[in-house]
Amino acid sequence: MRKPWPRAIAIAVALAATGPLGYVYSQPASQQQVLAFDLPAASLAETLNAIASQSGQVVSLEPVLVKGKLAPAVRGSMTATQAMQRALEGSGLELRVTESGNYSVQPKADSTGAMELGATTVNAAGLSATSEGSGSYAARAISIGKGDRTLKEIPQSVTVITRKQLDDQGITDLREAVNRTTGLVGAQGIGPGMVISSRGFQIDDWQYDGVPVPRNFYVLGNWATQDLVFFDRVEILRGAAALLQGAGSPGGAVNLVRKRGQYAPTLAITGKAGTWDHYGLQLDAGGPLNPEGTLRGRVVVDEDRSHSFTDYVWDETRSFYAALDYDFTPDTTVGFGVSNTDGESRPMMRGLPRYPDGSDIGFSRSTYSGATWNHLDTDQTTVYLDLEHRFDDNWRFKSSLLRMQEHSDSIHQRMHGDVAADGSGLNFADWITNFQSTKIGMDNYLTGRFNALSLEHEVTLGGNYSKYTSDDFYARRFVPGGNIFAIDHHRPKPSVADILASPGGRAYNAGYDVRQKGLYGSWRVKLAEPLTLVMGSRVSWYDYEYNVTGGTPSRTTATGEVTPYLGLIYDLSEQWAVYASYTDVFEPQTERSADQKILEPIVGTNYEVGLKGELLDGRLNTSLAVFRYNQKNRATQDLDSGFECDGWYCSRASGQVRSQGIEAEISGELLTDLQVFAGYTYNTTKFLEDPDNKGSIYSQWTPKHMLRVWTDYRLPGNLRRFSVGGGFNTQSHTVSFARDFEVPGFTVWNARLGYELSSEVDLALNANNLFDKRYYQPGFAAGDGANNFGDPRNLMLTVKYTPEF
Template sequence: MTAPRNLLAKGVRQALFGMALGGPLLLSAAQPAWAQTDAARTSYNIAPGPLGTVLSQYAAASGVMLSFASSQTAGLNSPGLQGEYSLDEGFATLLSGSRLQVRQEGSSRFSLVSMPADSLALGAAEISGQTLGTTTEGTGSYTTGAVTIGKGAQKLKDIPQSVTVLTRQRMDDQNITTLTEALINTTGMTSTKSPGPGMFMFSRGFDIEALQYDGVPTPRNVYSLGSYLTESMVIYDRVEFLRGAAGLLQGANSPGGAVNLVRKRGQDKPTVTLTGKAGSWDRYGLQLDAGGPLNDEGTVRGRTVVDYQQGDSFVDYKWNWDQTVYGALDFDLSDSTTLGVGFNHHEGHYRPFFLGLVRYADGGDIDLPRSTYTGSTWNRGLNDQTSVYFDLEHRFNDDWKLKTAAFGMFESNEATYQYMVIGAQPDGSGPRYFDYATDYQSKNRGLDMYVDGKFEGLGFEHAVVLGANYSKYTSRGAYAARRVDPGNIFDIDHHRPDWDMDSIAASPGGSLNPSEYDVRQKGIYGTWRVKLLDPLTLILGGRTSWYDYEYTSLDPASSTKETGRVTPYAGLVYELTPDWSAYVSYADVFIPQTERSVSQGIIKPIEGTNYETGLKGELLDGRVNVSFALFRYDHKNRATQDTAGGFECDGWYCSRASGEVRSQGFEAEISGEVVTDLQLSAGYTYNTTKYLEDPENEGSIFSTWTPKHMLRLWANYKLPGDFDRVSVGAGVNASSHTPSQDGSYELPGLAIWNSRVAYQATDEIGLAMNLNNVFDKKYYIPSYNSASGGNYYGDPRNVMFTVKYTPQF
């Protein structure tokens, strides 16, 4: 593998490409319209200055209260206000071109919020609250007015399932840069380290195989050797999480829920942010994020992100560097049609530490130093991703819209590494070295198109969504493995002779194992919402899916096919008050299986049924969202061994579709600005999983990766008065104990505390320090934990310093 320092020139070339795209974004600013009023007019004489100062002076002169965060107006100037204006006219004039607007919260109380990009594309011109904004960037909030994971913009309290949004502000505050970090900071979600470089996503005890990119479902966790799923968060505005059966949205293999990654778009005004980072273990990062209109009319908008990160680790010998180059363009082809295209390239080089640490053979903890590395100095890995995005939205009128979106990704993963497995004896003997190499290339293609609209008929208000989507995943690759001499966990040899895939496969005892995947899915779906009574809405929906799966390798090939599989969905939402709603929902999911029965036919799919009921609230004029949910999730027809049938399936037992498992519990969550200048995200989950019917495991825990208790808490507070340029944050991720995968020991419960302090030195420069694992807790993260291996330490106490520069224009 080429040394990372020798690849600097390539990184610079890609960065210059991104800057070349971003440079033109600084040319001009669109001027949004504002509805004028005929209210009483007052004479003002406010001098030019920073926008925050001018707004404060205007509010005081008008006799109203205006609350906003300094970060919302950072880097913005105002020409002041001279002349006679009504209240609305004054706000409109001062905020013109700023992508900010006021929201009325009382007779004389207002707050400042960002105008959603989707509303801007529609030419919206009203005070916030009249349209459903989904963009979270620039709002300074830990919640959002609406989400798009269910097709079209919907308020959280109108969706009869559990949904959480991780906003751009919260990702920035907590320095969340990877999908793994996003998951472990989200209510009800868990991330499990894969034997490979990636991770698996779980919700309510069940996995999430696909990711959505701007609403397009795409399989990502389809690998025979574990997950290679890695995803940088730098190009995304927000992440939307739906928990529970997601068959309506994604078809087959959607038991745990859905994760929608919504990318950043070009802003309506020129914006440039330069960010530098430096932290523990020689970690450094540099990022350029620029966007804005590319013509005077603002009908063409662009965005570019160039990000570079490198660093070592608390684990000896381990290092990595990553670079991302992202570009996007949005075109208003007309007042009613918008076209969006995007490109993203991510490349990462690293020295991997795979399969983790072993324990004593009886499951006891060896208590090795956290710096322990079982690999060799020649361990090496490469991840290369190229993604393209396309979407086209046409608005027939205010009530009807057609949207088409497509996504494609080509991904290459290569790794060559040494690792150690098998439980150790008291003297450290027992583990063995293995040499391994993998080389996989995969392609993902996805297409989603739908029409949604609303109408009145037979005295009722109706809203419908009709759509179809298609995905195709193909991969080709191989792995080579070689078992070598015994080792000792207390005397690890990091300098054994170098190997590659060919030499491993050709060595005595070595092997080469090629494999291919071809997974295709298509479906048609629809939902119908009808307001039966003024406070009561009925939602009915369904999907018909076609699924085709083929896997070939040196082992017996496996395949399965489902044709015209129907998954229904139903829900009721009752509006208790304008702020509160109660709901109940039912959702189905199916999971095709590849196991064979005694008759040599493929056994029928797993069938999952999710029941959920709860309360949701949208409080303080939308600044806070709260929810409480009770859920029960049953899966039946799971494959179990048919011991009565003999060894009729390739010399082993065949299978029967007879197993059943259950997941149940409750969740409580709150997010948003709970009091002035205090942003909070807090969620608690109680979840049990159990085998109800199984010949070997009945009564035992089904999902060893799902703690019974989980708490996700983070808060950030901007100090008042003369200290309003300072903000402090803190939070904890806590969970109860879980059993290891092999059942030989338990991972104890833990609470990991994190903190932050930030200082807005000027309107252009912001400083922050994040201190993670404040109390330096020594712990193992969820993985394929066993006495034989798969045990990884979580990060020790560490710090990251951030400097953010946002120049004024």
């Protein structure tokens, strides 16, 4: 077992202990200057601190008054008084001037003289527990579309999984997050990673603070993983996303927004203990590092250790993150961050087999098909750098850079083959792998608002670039004589030399070089008071090369591919809007035709119409969408060409598929102290034209029906220290990778009990798979393996300490 990180923890504690924001004495309101504010929607405490820091005003308040409260965006030229009044809109609080000319925040008085706090009563127990300051499942704004916008302003389906929701559900990694949100599936990969699927199509480029980089190019299987300890929220756009990230984006986009240093000191120490000897400790600290609050920092240190419901399996992960943001001027901010995740484990890499007809063998969920020498080491280091400049109230520029290095090194045993009635017929598959990759992403854009021809306009112009290079190695051999009912976990550990000396043993070196660049632009114009037109387009250049030992290099290039975007938004009222959108997508191919030319890219069109609502002063978001995506030019085998393409059939660009369905979602505070998230998806995927699969299901791991529900309620009155949560994930069946058998659907219930021990200490007990449902995860299910069980019933106790400064 690994040693703790005393030095890193000491650094984090030192940062957390940095003195609170040092406000200077305030000016009288009559002498205040008009300042330019550009503050996004955030927690009320954070926004008030930012206004005070920028203006030099003193604001006094009781922390309990703003705990769990959100502030709208504060943008424009105004005095500090006007800015704070705008931040307090809808909060049930008001700004008062003290005798000394400073400010205080107090509850508003109703007509009877009683003090109110919006829809929430303040008592000794305080408000709902918060994280990153919002305390809500409803997002006020989303940044995935370049610049901050409300969800209602985007004419596509969007979801934000807030930090509050992540913490309440105990979600710590991206696969778990997407499997608890609307319309997405995080399928178990061949390897330790996953494939994110939206509306039946993979999302292989993941965004980090809006910068897309490829995450699923591996010579062998799917190894991409991502924990969420560094991130404030997960933003998801469903439907074609070519305008944002270019080639191969028919399903949507996922954006991970990292944590930043806040304007007020913050410190959270979280410990957890759960089933299967699962233990974890995290320190998250940050805040202003100088009296003016122009330099802000953040440090996260996290260690997690666990065994598993599967015999022999264990995992240890430690993560470190540090970030700085510095306001060079009131209009220019530079952000820098670095993160590292280092993991070591004994995994089961490929799951369990079935009988040749696809029927379930009936294994215990503890069954392990690997060896005691199975071992995996992973390491991911990411550097983030961004600069934002605000020219004035209407125009701003942002430049972002990301560099990620990943390394994974494994040795492991799998079992393959057709299982006989007595369990025989299998081979032991011994693998040694070493994968190394570097991803670089850059994104730059300018956005601004102006009036012309008596119309309100907003334009965005930008460009981005990504590069993925890898150096991958694997060696493998197959050894007969395996029996699934008598698995030998103690076979001799192989070396590369052993593998190469075995009959049929092979080793490969391979590498990718994938580069993409693009220029994009969008124009948003308010044609009339209720009607907004959004037009956009992207021009993309794409270069792909894959080389493997002894094989012919695979290359493809796309030059000047244009993908248009069109959307209309009609405001029915201040709360409701209807929309319609159209988007194109392209996806380069590597297959060749009989005349030895690379096939034209796959092209697709996405249509969507929907209804969105922002209700209860933005505390509740709702949406309903109907969508259809058609794709054509897919490679199919040209059986008339003979074996003219490297000894095998060539291809034709004749395949067509379709994905269509309905989505509905609600998130936020439905009733006082009741946070809810619910998302339903009906989605069918189908081959329209294909020589082998016409009429059959296209996406193997997309169920026709998905419903994800979670609620959390803080009890009233004398029981207010308690909160209770619960929900379920249910979905219909999926199919195997070869589409030759069904993987049954399932319903899994989860629950949470929270208790506020004090204003600084929170306890929570999460129970997952409450009724111990036995089920297989959607993924690369096959008769000869890759069938992975979902987690049995398990408990997690969490203790969180958040001192008040």
